[in-house]
Amino acid sequence: MRTILKILPLSLCLLLIESAGMAGVVPTAAEERSMVMFIAYADVPPYYIDDSEGRGNGILMDVLRAVTGPLNCTVTSMRLPDKRGWEMLEHGGVDVYASAREWIGNPDRFLWTDPFMPNDDVLIYRAGSPQIYSGPESLYGKTVACIKGFVYPTLEGHFGPGRIMRIDATSPEAMLELLVRGRADAVLVNHTEIRWIFRTSREHEPHRFRIDAQPVDRALIRFLFPRGRGWEPMVGQFNRRLHAMRKDGSLNAILDRYK
Missing domain, CATH: 3.40.190.10 (Periplasmic binding protein-like II)
Incomplete structure (x- = not known):
């Protein structure tokens, strides 16, 4: 690496260093990602509905799939005991959950999207x-x-x-x-x-x-991600998708299916 940097022009050296530092942290726009949704035992129908194929349905999964569909991201669900699920969300094993900021102690330790439904x-x-x-x-x-x-x-x-x-x-x-x-x-x-x-x-x-x-009482349900695992750019993409879904009526269409 030191030999290469001596030969290359300064601009290319800086580009190479930046690329090396970002590798494995933030995916490219074209890179497909997989996302595992943590489902707690308290997430009952119609928030989450088990199916015979193990994919999971209900409001949370339907909204998540609708949001991530155009983002080149596949989603699956994993039902876990509450304590274990939160530990895996913070430290690895699952990637996303749905909750309200008002319900979580020290909520800023997570990344939060805009709300997608009231509770x-x-x-x-x-x-x-x-x-x-x-x-x-x-x-x-x-x-x-x-x-x-x-x-x-x-x-x-x-x-x-x-x-x-x-x-x-x-x-x-x-x-x-x-x-x-x-x-x-x-x-x-x-x-x-x-x-x-x-x-x-x-x-x-x-x-x-x-x-x-x-x-x-009322709280607003949002998606949340762990910090430091490369999901930071995804929050902005989620918010843009949620805004578009509100505008074209597709978000309300999902919520109305479960009324």
């Missing part, structure tokens, strides 16, 4: 209930069913005696059963998930329930 937590009541959510205090004296182990930032400081009575269940279906039996006055659910359950499950009749129009 709303909403209250459901029995159909004849006059209850309307206007803030945490409007639930004082009421029993609200929640998912066991979940944290609800907007309401967290309002659970307790004399305020909101929290009762835990392991699934939205179990929470709806508590509501039907009168053991809860309301259930707190993910809006996208509950609409999918009402659409696909014959056991739960939507007309028996009422979804509050006012979300209790």
Whole structure:
């Protein structure tokens, strides 16, 4: 290398040094990349839907494939326990995940795209209930069913005696059963998930329930990548694709399939 640099003109020397320093870090525009999507066990239908071929479907994979299709990038999914998935995302093994900045400690340790969908937590009541959510205090004296182990930032400081009575269940279906039996006055659910359950499950009749129009909490779902593994240029490409998909309606078309 030293001999070559003595012979070549300065401009070519600089080009050669720059190319050597970049090798293996950032791919060329024409280079095909493969991308592995980390899927946590909490990513339930319609966010992620297992299929017989092991490719995975649902909102997250459909949006990811639509974004990466023109970017010469193939995507696969890998379902992992939450802790292991985050470790692999940071240190190698998987490349991308979908979450909200508000849910992650020290979010700037990752690269984030623009948001591609909202995530709303909403209250459901029995159909004849006059209850309307206007803030945490409007639930004082009421029993609200929640998912066991979940944290609800907007309401967290309002659970307790004399305020909101929290009762835990392991699934939205179990929470709806508590509501039907009168053991809860309301259930707190993910809006996208509950609409999918009402659409696909014959056991739960939507007309028996009422979804509050006012979300209790909202976060914006984005794709995130690890830093230092060559994905920095991909974030800008993702944002341009998401902007184009919003403009031509293809992003909403994907989201509407799961309502």
